[in-house]
Amino acid sequence: MIKVEVKNLYKVFGPNPQKILPLVKGGSSKDEMLKTGHTVGVNDVSFAVEEGETFVIMGLSGSGKSTLVRCINRLIEPTAGDVLIDGTNIVGCSSETLLEIRRHKVAMVFQHFALLPHRNVESNVAYGLEIQGVSPETRLKKAHESLELVGLKGYEASMPSQLSGGMKQRVGLARALATDPDILLMDEAFSALDPLIRKEMQDELLSLQRKMHKTIIFITHDLDEALKIGDRIAIMKDGAIVQTGGPEEILTNPANDYVRDFVQDVNRVKVVTASTIMEKADPIVTAKDGVKVAVRRMKQASISSIFVVDREHRLKGIITIDDAIGLMQEKTHDLDRIIIRDVSTVSPDTSLEELLPLVINSRFPIVVVDSESVVLGIIMKVSVLAGVLGEEEQDD
């Protein structure tokens, strides 16, 4: 089910945005726009976010990502286009509808936490419920639940100024969760934190998300963060989305040079998975093929070992050419005797990071199997290296 849909959204800043809009739609360059005294914040952006999905909008500063996210709860008024939340278009809706949506459907987490400095932690977390007119007992109860969820039990009476950055953002998160919204907008929520704390918060968000299944729109300028958190990622440049796709798709198949430049420094070992770099397991023998067939196939392919599978293509093990020739000299054909069953197997979503030690320590290629241990492909040392280096090198 589509939870948030943005259609042909524009935001133009300046004295007379509506007059300038046709120019923007006509594709005027940035310099031409500047001459008119206007800047384009968001330029014809469309995307749809599924319920329970974490959608990351990534871009450098000035790419319009923060403007875009503020158009979703109309903290910034879009110049043109539609924003549908659960099918309700909030662009041009009444202020009552907007308040209703802000109070119950969408909550926001801010880069610099934006806690109310004159209120203690629990009163900050209860703020959203307070303005809805929820009774003090109920809202404090919910605030405490929410604080417990983010691991800040015991800090209810602290003032924001007494907390560290990481704790402040936990309060920010708890405040957003307290109203039990379906949608979380997170504007560079972890960008102001130290690297270690940031990682901790990312892990925390992922584990919370596994329990809560919120629809999250997450803004970041950090590609590693985007790849880690996002189910899908949209990359923004100059107010427009240049590519939308899953983390691996973005990495392995950049839409243009801009994205390619972006992803080239990424720590690929964390993102690229076994399924991307595996090769077809070919040649391969089945147990009933016998030793002669196995030896012939190895010779044809100039390889020194070959994987053995059963009729359902499930992995049985591997045989080496030396063992196979020995077996032929003994004039027996029973492959089972020489199958080495101690073969490293991985699932298709294993990351390169986890694959590396396996590949280094294994005599044989690694086998990629599904949960039924059906062989999906194999990974050689050389393909892991290619995976680490990236797509250009793979093409060479």
Next chain:
Amino acid sequence: MINLHIGDAVEVAIDWLTQNLAPLFSGIKAVLLWVINGFAWIFTVIPWYVMVLLLGIAAWRLSSRGVAIFTVVGLVLIEMMGLWTATMQTLALIFTATLIALLIGVPLGIWMSRNDTLNRIIRPVLDFMQTMPAFVYLIPAVYFFDLGEVPGAVATIIFAMPPAVRLTNLGIRQVPEDVVEASKSFGSTSRQLLYKVQIPLAMPTIMAGLNQTIMLSLSMVVISAMIGAKGLGITVLKGITQLKVGEGFEGGLAVVILAMILDRITQGLGENNKLKKRD
């Protein structure tokens, strides 16, 4: 060179106002007089030592022990100089002027903070109110309200209100943008935003405005006395006109003591607000 006589136009306007808006002015006068006399009655009906005690406690609670001691010693000194009643009359005038300046100034400041056009219009008006020599509007004030406390209070209000307006406006504009955004993002109405976020966060600055308003009111005490306002101003004025240097000095000293007490107590108010924030 063209001679432009703005003064003629102002005179015509003042004449017109005096003739046509007399009922309005007498209404304002009645209300102001009632408030000033009310405060003066309260302050003088309370025995002086009780009043000293009350102000001492207030200073202790709102500021510090040192300020409390200063308050008690200063007020006892005033009593011993025989200036208690005059001081209380002055206090009543300041109280009234400050109260009215805040009642007008704070809402106006809030409105200005939310409306840039109004901000641009009001700011030069505030400059005008603050820098136009007080004597210039003291005379029309006498036309409108006769001699006595009321024109003094009006002149004091005009002179003392600008900081209340300016600092309220400034305080609200200084509330961090992301805190305002956060409040809006949870569905606050603009009234909720104002009362739950903007005013509490602007409070230390608004309190600084209150402090400035009180200080400016005190500086008008002697000028008000020239048009017949009772209080310490009369003592000082007598000292000057009759060349009684000692008496004039005593009056002046009482004004200074009163000013210091009120300044420290109201500064304490603003700092208390900041402290609560930091806790």
